[in-house]
Amino acid sequence: MASRRIDDVECIVPDQSGVARGKLMPASKFFTGRVMNMPESIFYQTITGDYPQLADVAKLDSADGDLQFNPDFSTLCIVPWEDEPTAQVIHDAFHRDGRPVELAPRHVLRRVQRAFEMRGWKPVVAPEIEFYLVKPNTDPDYPLEPPIGRSGRAETGRKSFSISAVNEFDPLFDDIYDYSEAQGLAIDTLIHEEGAAQMEINLRHGIPLELADQVFLFKRTIREAALKHNIYATFMAKPIAHEPGSAMHIHQSIIDEETGRNVFSNEDGDPTPEFFSFIAGLQEYLPAVMCMLAPYVNSYRRLARFTAAPINIHWGYDNRTVGIRIPPSKPEARRVENRVPSSDANPYLAIAASLACGWLGIENGLTPSEPIKGSARHLPYDLPRGLLEAVAAFEECEPLREVFGDTFVTVYAAIKQEEFETFMRVISPWEREHLLLNV
Structure with a gap:
């Protein structure tokens, strides 16, 4: 990252539609060890941006709390179409207690x-x-x-x-x-x-x-x-x-x-x-x-x-x-x-x-x-x-x-x-x- 003078990191997560969700971070902030958090609802958002009624589904957080997203560094690579030096890395979703999020498509395949x-x-x-x-x-x-x-x-x-x-x-x-x-x-x-x-x-x-x-x-x-x-x-x-x-x-x-x-x-x-x-x-x-x-x-x-x-x-x-x-x-x-x-x-x-x-x-x-x-x-x-x-x-x-x-x-x-x-x-x-x- 340093040798390529990377300025920003795209922290991305594939949702149920295969759409890239996530956050853009300055490279310096990314390497401070700060964990990326996003709400669980990203995994039950529809392609139109709506949400189904899931009140009766077990194991879902009705408060839509944050999940923890950890980078899979085997996926780290350049974003070649960006004007500024930018990297991207795919993240995996976990609950606060360390359990994988079973809704996450990467965990489904695993x-x-x-x-x-x-x-x-x-x-x-x-x-x-x-x-x-x-x-x-x-x-x-x-x-x-x-x-x-x-x-x-x-x-x-x-x-x-x-x-x-x-x-x-x-x-x-x-x-x-x-x-x-x-x-x-x-x-x-x-x-x-x-x-x-x-x-x-x-x-x-x-x-x-x-x-x-x-x-x-x-x-x-x-x-x-x-x-x-x-x-x-x-x-x-x-x-x-x-x-x-x-x-x-x-x-x-x-x-x-x-x-x-x-x-x-x-x-x-x-x-x-x-x-x-x-x-x-x-x-x-x-x-x-x-x-x-x-x-x-x-x-x-x-x-x-x-x-x-x-x-x-x-x-x-x-x-x-x-x-x-x-x-x-x-x-x-x-x-x-x-x-x-x-x-x-x-x-x-x-x-x-x-x-x-x-x-x-x-x-x-x-x-x-x-x-x-x-x-x-x-x-x-x-x-x-x-x-x-x-x-x-x-x-x-x-x-x-x-x-x-x-x-x-x-x-x-x-x-x-x-x-x-x-x-x-x-x-x-x-x-x-x-x-x-x-x-």
Whole structure:
């Protein structure tokens, strides 16, 4: 910090929506050992800034007292887009008596990681995050549009994997790479996705908490880099009506810490019972964790039939039409790709939810269905069609309550219900178009 002449420190905490909350401190004050305090209510604030009624929820401080936030110095890095030398560090939340705050997303993910660690296993994940670049839009009543690239024209049509379409925004991506390198964030690949000015960044595989931190910081980095070029970057699941939605696919595997072997593969290279039970756990419990994987009303607009997004919990080998894909790989790299989560999900909660489903499958020795060959897009919906349906399934699933804890399940469900009520107070253009003079 001294060698970089850091003036300020951003003390940040991811909330339930994956939004960075916290305080900005002078570096001199940060190192005096003074503890950062913030009210517990930051963990039950909705995306609109409202609060659900939680008077009956056990273990919550009705006086909304302060929590203690301690820095995780493994996350300390530069804030490269600031004009003054600034650092950032992610903090963890604790009660005054030293107990972790079970509502905090980082602790939710740690809780799931510990379940694997009790068996001597280390879960490994690799997220893929899709997002759109759009023209600045200051009036929410107007639809989003693709931005103007270096050619002076906006994109039209599908340009999947197009290098020239990526080159349209080379200066922006140069900044993203520079900002990422300055923060120690490791990008594996950058590609153009199906939609107009829709991109995807793939991250290298690693420990779940570390990768969730990276996604959390990447989202902020991409938005900041885009703003520098007078462009918005959005991680909405379905930002443009006639374009594909944006996903956050999660590749998952498990390593035996003693042997270093992939738990999904036998010594002879064949898949293990744990591999199939992990898949079965996803099939059994993904519908019940949908409100963590698709957390907003808009998220469910992405899950449309005959699109790239899955609508079911079938699985298949190298099959992108199902919710659970097994990519082609060598036995030591055998993994399961969960294609259900949307890019608007909190990365800590989405990774925790996905791993928890697989964990429950292994714990209960579940058996998956037969793999799907060919397209599954014509098959019935297995996933909830809307947020309220998803929240109800989440609240009613006792195995998930055991994994995440009653308090987290109750509070998270209340947040989502409050967000739905806020949405219902908005009259949409569709209603004015079709109901105003016809009913």
